[in-house]
Amino acid sequence: MVRSDYHVHLERGPWTLEWLGRFAAQARxxxxxxxxxxxxxxxxxxxRKMYPPRDAVEGWVDQQCTESLESYIRLIEDARRAGLPVKIGLEWDYLPGYEAEVERLLGAYPWDFxxxxxxxxxxxxxxxxxxxxDNLSRADEWERRDVLAAYRRYFLLIAQAAETRLFDFIGxxxxxxxxxxxxAGDLTELYEAAAEAMARAGVCAEINTAGWRKPVGEVYPAPGLLRACRRAGVPTLINSDAHVPEDVGRDFARAAAIAREAGYAEVTTFAGRARAMTPLA
Ligand SMILES: [Zn+2]
Ligand SMILES: [Zn+2]
Known part of the structure; x- marks a missing residue:
């Protein structure tokens, strides 16, 4: 039986087999x-080209994009050669208008998911x-924003991201x-529209335990959204969004209980962008 965690970031450490091995050891x-x-x-x-130009993102992406994708892919290949059960993906940003560059990059490398x-x-x-x-160091920006308008735009983008059919699951x-x-108020309508768009597109929705470690203190998605996904027939899987080795597989039993409560009995696995189902732990 496959037991997986497909949402893990190495970015806080060096791109070395030693650092990667600590995540793999925690997974085991x-x-x-x-x-x-x-x-x-x-x-x-x-x-870089799948993001807006420098001024439109206040230089942030330009500060961040210092690494080589080739060396990331080589590191994963080295890990495979060392016998570690690793899969390779990226957490793509969906930015309307930049789909073509994502599509090109998706086709250019051997992704699992x-x-x-x-x-x-x-x-x-x-x-x-x-x-x-989601930049926690600039959370004060929320004080200047219309919260409901932000939520409405966000869930419209989730639907649009699904509709591109570029992705295997929504993070x-x-x-x-x-x-x-x-x-304030009920979000059911927003949840249902997003869930229905994911169902139509055949994309999965992940349960991501990192929410429990963030200021909101709640798993993603909220129980109401997960139930809407289940009703619409959207498959799910459980991931940690770990950025440090200790967080790999964190709170998976708690997440599995929530999945079961929403009516799920199976989760998805991926290899070479092909999806399979495995029983929920
Ligand atoms: Zn993310
Ligand atoms: Zn992430």
């Missing part, structure tokens, strides 16, 4: 049979630049709540 200790790495494309020079995540909201009449709303499907800002 947590009872996992596979670990999938999913770096952010904004770290890689080769991916593709995560589609929304971390940016586009400029509008009041705000002239893209907003990286942390309600990460818009990360800083703890929530609109």
């Amino acid at each position: 200790a947590a009872g996992l049979t596979e670990i999938g790495f999913s770096e952010h494309p904004h770290r890689f020079r080769e991916c 593709a995560i589609g995540s929304v971390h940016w909201l586009p400029p509008d009449d009041r705000n002239g630049v893209w907003w990286g709303f 942390h499907p309600d990460v818009i709540k990360v800083c703890g800002y929530r609109p």
Whole structure:
């Protein structure tokens, strides 16, 4: 039986087999049979063109994209040669208007899976630049924003990301709540529209345990969104979004209980962008 964690970032350490091995050792200790790495494309020079130009993102992407995608891929290949059960992916940003570059990069390398995540909201009449709303060091920006409008835009982008059919699963499907800002009132309508779009596109929605470690203190997605996904027939899987070895496989039993409560009995696995099902732990 496959037990996987397909949302793991190496970016806080050096790109070495020693650092990667610590994540793999933690996966083994947590009872996992596979670990999938999913770096952010904004770290890689080769991916710069899938983001808006410098001024439109206030120079942030340009500060970040200092690494080489080739060396990331080589590191994963080295890990495989060393006998580690590793899978390779990226956590792609969905930015409307930049789909073609994502599609080109998806076709250019041998990925096992593709995560589609929304971390940016586009400029509008009041705000002239893209907003990286999950940046905790700039959470004060939320005080200047219309929270409900941000949620509406976010869930529309989730639907659009699904509709591109570029991705295997949607990352942390309600990460818009990360800083703890929530609109008053019921979100059922937004949840259902997003879930139905994911179902139509045949894309999965991950359960991401990192939410429990963030200011919001709640797993992604919220139980209401997970139930909407289940009703619509959207498959799921459980991931940690670990950025340090200790977080690999973290809180998976708690997440599995939530999945079961929502009606799930199986989770998805991936290899070479092909999906399979395995029983929920
Ligand atoms: Zn993310
Ligand atoms: Zn992530």
